[in-house]
Amino acid sequence: MSLASIDPTKTSAWKALQKHLDNIKDTHLTTFFKENKNRANELSIKWNDFFVDYSKNRIDATTKKLLLQLAEETKLKEAINLYFSGAPINQTEKRAVLHTALRTPANKTIHVDGKNITQEIKKVKSQIKEFTEAIISGKNTGYSGKAFTDIVNIGIGGSDLGPHMITEALAFYQNHLTSHFISNVDGDHVQQTLKKLNPETTLFVVVSKTFSTQETLTNAQTCKEWFLQKSSTEDISHHFVAVSCNTENTTSFGINQHYIFPMWDWVGGRFSLWSSAGLSISLSIGYHHFNALLEGAFEMDTHFKESPFDENIPVILALISIWYNNFFKAETEAIIPYSQYLHKLPAYLQQAFMESNGKSIDRDGNPISYQTGSIIWGATGTNAQHAFFQLIHQGTKLIPTEFIAFKESLFQEEKHQDKLIANFFAQTEALMNGKSTEEVSSELNTTTLPEEQIAKLIPYKIFKGNKPSTSILINKLTPKSIGALVSLYEHRIFAQGIIWNIYSYDQWGVELGKQLAIRIEQEINTKTVNKHDQSTTNLLTEYIN
Numbered sequence: 230m231s232l233a234s235i236d237p238t239k240t241s242a243w244k245a246l247q248k249h250l251d252n253i254k255d256t257h258l259t260t261f262f263k264e265n266k267n268r269a270n271e272l273s274i275k276w277n278d279f280f281v282d283y284s285k286n287r288i289d290a291t292t293k294k295l296l297l298q299l300a301e302e303t304k305l306k307e308a309i310n311l312y313f314s315g316a317p318i319n320q321t322e323k324r325a326v327l328h329t330a331l332r333t334p335a336n337k338t339i340h341v342d343g344k345n346i347t348q349e350i351k352k353v354k355s356q357i358k359e360f361t362e363a364i365i366s367g368k369n370t371g372y373s374g375k376a377f378t379d380i381v382n383i384g385i386g387g388s389d390l391g392p393h394m395i396t397e398a399l400a401f402y403q404n405h406l407t408s409h410f411i412s413n414v415d416g417d418h419v420q421q422t423l424k425k426l427n428p429e430t431t432l433f434v435v436v437s438k439t440f441s442t443q444e445t446l447t448n449a450q451t452c453k454e455w456f457l458q459k460s461s462t463e464d465i466s467h468h469f470v471a472v473s474c475n476t477e478n479t480t481s482f483g484i485n486q487h488y489i490f491p492m493w494d495w496v497g498g499r500f501s502l503w504s505s506a507g508l509s510i511s512l513s514i515g516y517h518h519f520n521a522l523l524e525g526a527f528e529m530d531t532h533f534k535e536s537p538f539d540e541n542i543p544v545i546l547a548l549i550s551i552w553y554n555n556f557f558k559a560e561t562e563a564i565i566p567y568s569q570y571l572h573k574l575p576a577y578l579q580q581a582f583m584e585s586n587g588k589s590i591d592r593d594g595n596p597i598s599y600q601t602g603s604i605i606w607g608a609t610g611t612n613a614q615h616a617f618f619q620l621i622h623q624g625t626k627l628i629p630t631e632f633i634a635f636k637e638s639l640f641q642e643e644k645h646q647d648k649l650i651a652n653f654f655a656q657t658e659a660l661m662n663g664k665s666t667e668e669v670s671s672e673l674n675t676t677t678l679p680e681e682q683i684a685k686l687i688p689y690k691i692f693k694g695n696k697p698s699t700s701i702l703i704n705k706l707t708p709k710s711i712g713a714l715v716s717l718y719e720h721r722i723f724a725q726g727i728i729w730n731i732y733s734y735d736q737w738g739v740e741l742g743k744q745l746a747i748r749i750e751q752e753i754n755t756k757t758v759n760k761h762d763q764s765t766t767n768l769l770t771e772y773i774n
């Protein structure tokens with residue numbers, strides 16, 4: 230069974246949404262609230278320890294009904310069933326998409342090519358658990374007999390962003406091991422990281438699904454050379470572990486075969502933190518917390534798979550995103566976590582969203598005539614408020630903004646927590662309500678400014694409001710809740726890809742630059758400039774000479 234190919238713009242829901250947009254595009258959010266006294270209750274979802282309020286979005290009951298109809302007409306339900314069943318929905322690479330299997334309890338069965346994979350997953354999880362415990366407890370030591378103190382994750386893209394984001398997000402739960410992440414092929418960053426480390430007590434986790442990524446292999450090689458300055462070749466097997474599908478290349482790197490953690494081709498790089506690619510997470514917070522992360526994700530998987538669409542968080546958020554992207558023509562979406570622990574979440578989501586849905590060919594192989602992909606950006610609140618919120622409040626662009634926060638502070642810092650949350654709520658209120666001419670002028674009239682100056686100032690101080698936002702309030706930042714949050718986004722990305730009629734699980738778009746970089750590197754090495762456009766020729770000449 231394969232995914233159906235349905236042009237969303239040909240559905241009756243899409244056409245109706247276009248007409249409907251004309252009816253409501255000028256309606257102010259405050260009018261929606263005046264017209265429906267129960268709006269906030271109707272447009273919010275309570276699930277486990279999540280409270281999702283989407284009432285401050287420019288939608289009404291008809292919008293919601295039509296968006297849900299769009300999901301029906303594009304056969305989202307059928308696609309969800311295929312996704313979880315292990316059907317090869319990554320059709321351009323002929324692969325299943327089963328990161329969800331990694332968090333499914335082992336007593337369930339999921340078949341890929343006729344083989345139940347849950348037992349294989351269980352085996353690898355035991356390997357992760359055992360290794361984690363041996364490193365944390367000091368049972369496995371470095372070459373000089375000292376316990377490990379530092380873990381260096383070497384990987385890029387999905388082999389870095391997920392483990393890095395989660396390790397930072399769960400820093401509160403971190404044990405005595407210090408984690409470092411090397412991703413960029415920037416040698417200065419590699420040396421800057423190594424400068425602080427002692428080879429005797431450093432464990433390198435080389436993560437690369439393909440084990441052919443230029444950046445990762447170069448960085449791993451440099452780390453190996455640094456390590457060998459103080460140790461011998463046999464010691465490599467105690468200090469370097471690999472996570473990969475490509476066991477052949479890992480062995481030739483010198484990695485002990487017991488220290489190779491397998492991955493599978495049915496786990497996409499950007500969805501791999503739940504697999505062995507999450508080894509650094511397990512090492513930094515312990516296997517039991519890593520497992521709780523998986524449990525949280527599994528709960529969200531079940532919610533996504535089983536809840537009716539009108540109370541299904543990933544589906545609702547996907548539909549709202551499509552509403553802004555394709556109908557309001559919003560160019561970007563901001564994600565603002567009010568938790569410093571989540572400071573890497575926007576960067577992580579950029580890969581997840583943009584590598585998945587940045588496509589322009591439909592599932593029939595034809596060019597697409599509508600917008601796909603969400604441009605995701607953001608930073609933590611309150612920092613973001615003092616940086617770019619000016620543009621969201623008073624700029625010319627419509628930027629739907631998603632706010633995420635936890636009710637409880639992990640250190641019980643209530644005074645800070647109340648201020649943090651007050652800022653979150655205040656922003657959503659300000660974005661929606663704005664500030665009228667009357668409010669501005671009565672405020673200015675209390676000042677000593679001359680009347681003429683007041684009149685000139687008024688237009689600059691007005692906030693039109695009507696800026697949409699969605700709020701996600703979660704009880705507490707725990708491995709389980711962050712697991713559920715990340716899973717929510719994964720499913721939202723899936724749902725959007727289905728509705729846009731694209732393939733979300735390949736990433737051919739990153740290949741061309743890689744190929745050209747290899748050729749250009751050779752030219753740099755041999756100091757010869759081959760045929761390029763004039764600009765590239767000039768750049769190369771400037772660098773070489």
Ligand SMILES: O=P(O)(O)OC[C@H]1O[C@H](O)[C@H](O)[C@@H](O)[C@@H]1O
Pocket residue numbers: 385386387388436437438439440441442445498499584736739
């Ligand atoms: O894990 P690796 O095989 O080294 O791949 C690392 C990354 O590189 C690629 O270019 C892809 O764009 C990413 O999806 C992937 O996560």
